[in-house]
Amino acid sequence: MEKEVVKDIARMDEDFSKWYTDIVTKAGLVDYxxxxxxxxxxxxxxxxxxxxxxELDKKFKETGHKNAYFPLLIPESMLNIEKEHVEGFAPEVxxxxxxxxxxxxERLCIRPTSETIIATMYAKWVKSYRDLPVLINQWANVVRWEKTTRPFLRxxxxxxxxxxxxxxxxxxAMDETIKMLNIYAELFEEFLAIPVIKGEKSNKEKFAGAENTFTIEALMHDGKALQSATSHYFGDRFAKAYNIKYQGRDSKEATPFQTSWGMSTRSIGGIIMTHGDERGLKLPPKVAPIQVIIVPFAQHKEGVLEEVDKLRITLKNKFRIEADIRDSYTPGYKCNDSELKGIPVRIEIGPKDIEKGECILFRRDTYEKKSVSLDNLENEIERLLEDIQKNMFEMAKENRTNKTHVAKSLDEIKEILSKEQSLIKTAWCGDRECEDRLKEETSATIRCIPFDEEKIADTCGLCSKTANNTVYLAKQY
Amino acid sequence: MEKEVVKDIARMDEDFSKWYTDIVTKAGLVDYxxxxxxxxxxxxxxxxxxxxxxELDKKFKETGHKNAYFPLLIPESMLNIEKEHVEGFAPEVxxxxxxxxxxxxERLCIRPTSETIIATMYAKWVKSYRDLPVLINQWANVVRWEKTTRPFLRxxxxxxxxxxxxxxxxxxAMDETIKMLNIYAELFEEFLAIPVIKGEKSNKEKFAGAENTFTIEALMHDGKALQSATSHYFGDRFAKAYNIKYQGRDSKEATPFQTSWGMSTRSIGGIIMTHGDERGLKLPPKVAPIQVIIVPFAQHKEGVLEEVDKLRITLKNKFRIEADIRDSYTPGYKCNDSELKGIPVRIEIGPKDIEKGECILFRRDTYEKKSVSLDNLENEIERLLEDIQKNMFEMAKENRTNKTHVAKSLDEIKEILSKEQSLIKTAWCGDRECEDRLKEETSATIRCIPFDEEKIADTCGLCSKTANNTVYLAKQY
Known part of the structure; x- marks a missing residue:
């Protein structure tokens, strides 16, 4: 019975895809x-x-943004106004x-994204430079008719x-675009413990209708990249297409500059595939719904459940804590279950521990256990959670470092990818043909041109022309 | 210029409907x-x-509920399973x-409500009595194809x-139904300062597919009632229709009992029409986005803006506060604007006040002003906000009392309604014919059978049969 939970999960090194599906369903995150x-x-x-x-909403508000809500349905004619945009989205609405x-x-589409309806409203709202900047965010559901889907990821x-x-x-507008990208990067690194690479998308990969698309890319356990959030600079293209005009400081009519930026439930897929392991989900303490779980041993013995409840009540003002006092499961089953669910810290306590005024603290990230005095529990847990948060980021970074390689030719790229999925740094001339060829021959794509671009070669790793950029390649989710 | 803001609003006693539309658009709440x-x-x-x-989410969580998210789109065949339910909703999806x-x-409808998809999932999830109760809430958007619409209300x-x-x-299940109705009533009375009547809907007015529908009804300024939140008891109807079964404590197969309950952005319409007045919106402090606004006088004079900023910074940890330091508007305009927006407390401060170490506090509910020392400002505002919250509830209650009448015959009902829209208490035999006749002849409807039913007559106010219930009638939103 004790191994029951774990046995049901596919091994991640054998079938990463099935491992992922097992985790999301068995840890109780989603259902089909x-x-x-x-x-x-x-x-x-x-x-x-x-x-x-x-967490993200707090960061948005601290930087002067307000939330609003725009209609779910968009008329076809409104979607059709900006040519590149409609070409990108019409096939999937x-x-x-x-x-x-x-x-x-007139038929209406369910928003795949809201640039069109929002630009239409902004054209009504903005009259003068005094109305600028407009800094609005929306929390919403969107629909894109995907052929192949996977929970959270697509x-x-x-x-x-x-x-x-x-x-x-x-x-x-460009400052805003970068500012929001940085906010996403902060969220991922400091809150979700996921290291990201900040960079710009190639022309091929940018958002339909944008001048520039910036991205944060994270590397998953299986060596594939996950585009984790994007921030777009539109210049005045949408504003011109949707007729947004205002009277400038010089009393002349002017067109404003626009940005958009987004992050989705996909990020939960990123947490799973960055941190999860053979035992299941592994949640960074800051985002974990339950930070600490108490598993009683011999809970039928006198005083055990009372002590468990006392602990829970003492600690609940400080931590998100629960006690697993179900009487139909063994402590072993509960321990496995708490690991499957990725709970960062587990308190194990039984009659002998209570006698000694102690309990066992188990940390999910390293599987380490130690005995601690009940008197000092709050401080110990606080320190432990901080340490786990930090350590999980370091572990993820180390994993990324191990899976990052430099390649100077297409042959090298192919050789690396034939050994294992990786993040590959190479030089690029900037031409679309090289990008297309890369995808065709390796099914990897250019994930981004990183901000901290260090020159690694003089010639493009995909052809023989002069290199203009350093880029990261990988297969992608 | 000073009267500019106010002049644009229709008078509520002349054209309540236009007054409402003016408020929602000019106070910046919505746009078409x-x-x-x-x-x-x-x-x-x-x-x-x-x-x-x-506020509501906190109350849900305190009572053991968790949030989840279910799909936006529902297959036609799934909607069609429960006969009464589909008859109620199919015409408007x-x-x-x-x-x-x-x-x-197969065509898919955008959820008008989620009983069908949620019951389908519950049938998968619930196997044993140990899985009960299931206490789940969803925050979501829904679509109902309405012919006549008004911002927030419909x-x-x-x-x-x-x-x-x-x-x-x-x-x-019945306990849960009533518990949630009480939570709504608490939200409306204590947070939104809107007095409500708790009661049960007649068979005609209940939710499509429910056994019993309970409601909280509020009376608007114009004497019409607003159904403000509802809580439904389904018995085991939906569970049977959607095949939700579990193994009971006695190991036998059993069918669970079900509830649903909802409240929407419509409540914002209720706030406007309960509290608003000739000057505009009037927001209860607890729900107001801005609780305190500072309007500087002679802001170009030395030291004024510095003092305003000092005040704002000192008070912002305690209150939701803003300073209106726009240089393109007069203080008079700003005062009117803050009243239009319904901000509960205004601080007026100019060079002479600063010299005396004082400011003026204006309260939106009674229009009263008083001078207070800057040293004691925080306490004064705290007390004032509490008092405004309480007073707004009392004012709304008084308005409702003034517009509530008892009638013992259809003629009396008609006479009262010919004078002014009102909430009318009458006795009812319980027959659908009387209910239909009431609507036909007066366009009022039975709003609810109140919980605190006091007997007011032996015979039905609509026919001559024996009365079984006391009911509230009104025209409705």
Whole structure:
């Protein structure tokens, strides 16, 4: 019985994809829905999202942004205004054609993203330079009709936030674009313990309709990259297409500059694939719905459950804590279950421990156990959680370092990828043909041109022309 | 210029409907969208919703509920399972027929409410009595294809929460139904300062598919009632229809009992129409996005803006406070603007006040002003906000009392309604015919059978039969 939980999970080195599916379902994060491509986010998964929301929303508000809410449905004609944008999104939207019993005069799409409706409203709202900047974010659901879906990583409907801002100058808009990228990077590194690479997307990979797309890319356990959040600079393209104009400081009519930036429930997939291990999910303390779980041993013995409850009540003002006092499971089963669920710290306590005024603290990241005095428990746990948060980031970084290689030719790239999925740094001439060829021959893509670009070669790793950039390549989710 | 803001608002006693529309748009709560029937919730309106969410979510969690997220789209066949439910909702759903370029095999509706998809998932999740109770809530958007829409009150898309629970016994489910109704009543009375009547809906007015629907009804300034939140008891109907079964304590197969309960952005319409006045919106301090606004006088004079900023910084840890230091508006305009926006407390401060170490405190509910020492400002404001919250509830209650009448015959009902829209208490035999006749002849409806039923007559106020209940009647939003 004790091994029951663990046995059910595929080995990550044997079948990473099945391991992932096992974790998301068995740890109780999501369930498949009868509606193809749609997932149900179960309470334990949704609590992770709530913690991310709370943290990110705080950062947005601290930087002067406000939330608002725009319509779910967008008329076809409104989607069609910006050419590149519609080409990118029209093939993957869901269309509403009937309202009640009646056929609609114009069909409406469920928002795949909200640039079009938001730009339409901004055109009504912005009249003068005094109305700028506009700094608005929306927490919402969006729908993109995907052919192949996986929980969190790619689902037909997902939850996200999308920020949409307007500025007087292009410099200010570009500053905002980078500022928001940095906020995402901070969230990922400091809150989710996921190291990311900040960089710019190639023309091929940028958002439909954007001038520049910036990204944070994270490397998963299996050596594939996950685009984790993006921030787009639009210049004045959307503003011109949607006729947003204002009277400038010089009383002349001007067009504002625009940005948008987003992050989604996909990030939960990133947490799983960065930190998870053979025993299951492993959650960084800051985002964990349950930071500490108490597992009683011999809970039928006198005084055990009382002590457990006393501990829980003492500690609950400080930590997100629960006690697993189910009487239909053994302590061993509960321990495995808490590891499957990725709970950072476990308190094990039985009659002998209570006698000695002690308990066992187990840390999920390293599997280490130690005895601690009940008198000093709060401080010990506080320090432990901090240490786990830090250590998980370091472990993830080490894993990324081990899986990062430099290649100077397509042959080298192929050789590296034939051994294991990796993040590969190479030089690039900047041409689309090289990018297409890379994908065709290796199925890897250029993930980004990193901000901290160090020159690694004079010639493109994909052709023989002069290199203009250093880039990161990888297969992607 | 000073009267500019106020002049634009229709008088509430002359055209309540236009007054309402003026308030919601001019106070910056919403805007109309180019998509018919859909509203855009602007930042100031959305902040009210965020405050409501935070308070209600806390209450849900304190009572053991967890949040989750279920799919936006529901297959037609799934909607069709429970007969009464589909009859109630099918005429008003939006239908998705195409995903990308392809026609769907089965059309999907955008959720008008989620009983069907949630019951389908619960059938998968619940196996044993140990899995009960299931206490789940969802914050989501829903769509109902409405013919006539008004911001907040009735919109094609709205934001809400919907709780869906399962229980072992019918008593436990009924307890939950009433518990959640009480939580709504508490939210409305203590947080939104809106007095409500708790009661049960008649068979005609109950939720499609429910056994019993309970409601809280509030009376608006114009004498019409607003159904403000509802809580439904389903018995085992949905569970049977959707095949939710579990193994009971006696090892026999059993069917659980179910509830659902919801509250929406409609509540913001209730705040406006309960508290608003000739000067605009009037927000209860607990829900107000800005609780205190500082309006400087002669802000160009030395030291004024410095003092304003000092005050703002000192007070901002305690209150939601802003300073209106725009240099393109007069103090008079700013005062009117703060009243239009319903900000509970205004601090007016100019060079002479600063010299005396004083400022003026203005309260939005009674228009009273008083001088207070800057040394004691924090305490004064704290007391003032508490007093405003309490007083707004009392004012609303008094208004309701003034507009509540007892009638013992249809003629009396008609006479009262011919004078002014009112809440009318009468006796009712319980027959649907009387209910239909009431609506036909007066356009009022039975709002609820109140919990604190006091007998007011032996015979039905609509026919001559024996009365079985006391009911409240009103025209409704």
């Amino acid at each position: 829905s009868p509606v193809k491509g749609f997932m149900v986010i179960k309470p334990y998964g949704y609590e992770i999202w709530e913690n991310i929301q709370k 869901a269309w509403v054609t009937h309202g009640g019993e009646e056929k609609l005069e 689902t037909t409907e997902f939850l996200w936030q999308e920020g949409h801002t307007l500025h007087e100058t292009s410099e200010e | 969208s180019p998509v018919k029937g859909f509203m855009v919730i602007k930042p100031y309106g959305y902040e009210i919703w965020e405050n409501i969410q935070k 939006a239908w998705v027929t195409h995903g990308g370029e392809e026609k769907l095999e 919109t094609t898309e709205f934001l809400w929460q919907e709780g869906h629970t399962l229980h072992e016994t019918s008593e436990e």
